[in-house]
């Protein structure tokens with residue numbers, strides 16, 4: 644068994660494509676792509692087709708999260724998606740809405756940490 648190839652659903656050359664504005668360049672994201680549990684034939688799980696009914700979306704996202712749950716690079720993928728930030732799809736076991744919540748909490752915590760320093764400095 645050789646080095647894993649870059650053929651995860653995070654690869655824009657693999658399988659169904661996310662929206663145009665969401666596609667990655669082959670160099671994006673770093674070496675963790677090669678160890679991703681998601682593979683090209685699962686790409687449709689991770690990105691919503693247009694006008695997807697809510698029940699279908701929830702079912703698809705849960706299936707994607709099950710793949711993420713067994714992924715050895717879940718945290719790398721999640722942090723990449725938060726840092727970009729990636730606006731669409733399931734990344735690192737989180738939907739786009741869940742990532743927005745995480746980012747909002749992080750910003751709030753950072754603001755709270757900065758506040759005492761500002762008071763001391765002022």
Ligand code: SF4
Pocket residue numbers: 651652653679680681689710711712714715716717718720721733734735736
């Ligand atoms: S965490 Fe999920 S989306 Fe990210 S590389 Fe792993 S399986 Fe793919």
